[in-house]
Amino acid sequence: MERCNQTLAPSGQQCQQRMEVGDFYSSRANISYNTSLVLQDAQPDDAGVYQLTVQGLDVARTMQITLILQGTFSPLFLSSNPAHAHLNQTALLSFSLRTPSSGWDFIHITWELISSPKNRRILTYTLDGCTGKAWNWWEQSCTVSQEVDRSYRQRAGVRPNGTLALRDVRDEDAGTYLVTVRAPDGLACVGVNLSVSREMLAAEWPSILSIIQIAAAGVVLCFLALILGEHMFWRGDKLEKTPGGTCHQSQPPPGDDSG
Incomplete structure (x- = not known):
């Protein structure tokens, strides 16, 4: 389209129109009212990528459109x-x-x-x-x-x-x-x-669960170690060692009735 009337809205503009069609598509290609390409009697070789170029006073844009054909025309x-x-x-x-x-x-x-x-x-x-x-x-x-x-x-x-x-x-x-x-x-x-x-x-979850289980087991072991340490400390106040190295329950001195 060329030499459009700029005083009208785009939908109502009047333009000079000119269309050139290649020899191979002269009997099958046309342009619709909204400038869409109309390709009649589609053939297998028509499938592929088409390039659209739009040029104007303030715009120049190129885009590619892929045509996928479906039907029974191809034995594939x-x-x-x-x-x-x-x-x-x-x-x-x-x-x-x-x-x-x-x-x-x-x-x-x-x-x-x-x-x-x-x-x-x-x-x-x-x-x-x-x-x-x-x-x-x-x-x-x-x-x-x-x-x-x-x-x-x-x-x-x-x-x-x-x-x-x-x-x-x-x-x-x-x-x-x-x-x-x-x-x-x-x-x-x-x-x-x-x-x-x-x-x-999903395959990563077992490894993460294993890490969590190991960490939880470590916390439990630390907790048990603390309990055992406190217990041994308490018994240390009540036990004394004999010269032989064995421990026995401490007894009050003879005649001491304080116990």
């Missing part, structure tokens, strides 16, 4: 469950992949964090040149490679089944992660939500 099937981790622990973000056939020769898996202001790619995991058949898709004979983004090289890794392992979890790691799977049969995406808590791990 992805599903996932939310993940949870404690601070400084390891988070495991997993998914379930069902392939329509075992005769595939490659699978490319990409993990991204999409809930941050800018999408952050974490790693890419590739199984290529696969041969043979196996009960699980990740057990076929393949050439395996992975590429981890520089900012995650010390913390991120991937399991053979594509599970993302994120070590030393931080508060800022919480959010939505997107896993994208490409195979000869098509493309599929699914989101995985990760929550991070500061609560104490």
Whole structure:
């Protein structure tokens, strides 16, 4: 939109409108009344990250939007469950992949964090040149490679089944992660939500209880020692030692009737 009438409220402004559509999307893309992108007849290749740029006299902003397609257009099937981790622990973000056939020769898996202001790619995991058949898709004979983004090289890794392992979890790691799977049969995406808590791990409670029990036992022993010490001190006033070193009850002198 260009040359808007500044005397009117934003909702009532009249502007000159001009739209340019790329050749590849000329028959499917359009803009709605609120400038939203309308993409008709969505295809598997349409899934991914789109960048929106807004420019004006006093504003210039860029943001990224991820499109996740769901439906029966792809023979691949992805599903996932939310993940949870404690601070400084390891988070495991997993998914379930069902392939329509075992005769595939490659699978490319990409993990991204999409809930941050800018999408952050974490790693890419590739199984290529696969041969043979196996009960699980990740057990076929393949050439395996992975590429981890520089900012995650010390913390991120991937399991053979594509599970993302994120070590030393931080508060800022919480959010939505997107896993994208490409195979000869098509493309599929699914989101995985990760929550991070500061609560104490249940496994830590036994050690803390042991410390408390040991401390309590120490207090009891000290208390018993004090009682025993007072008792021995009281008996010391009533006992005397014989030359042989043994103790006997002191007796009053003969003829002394004072006792």
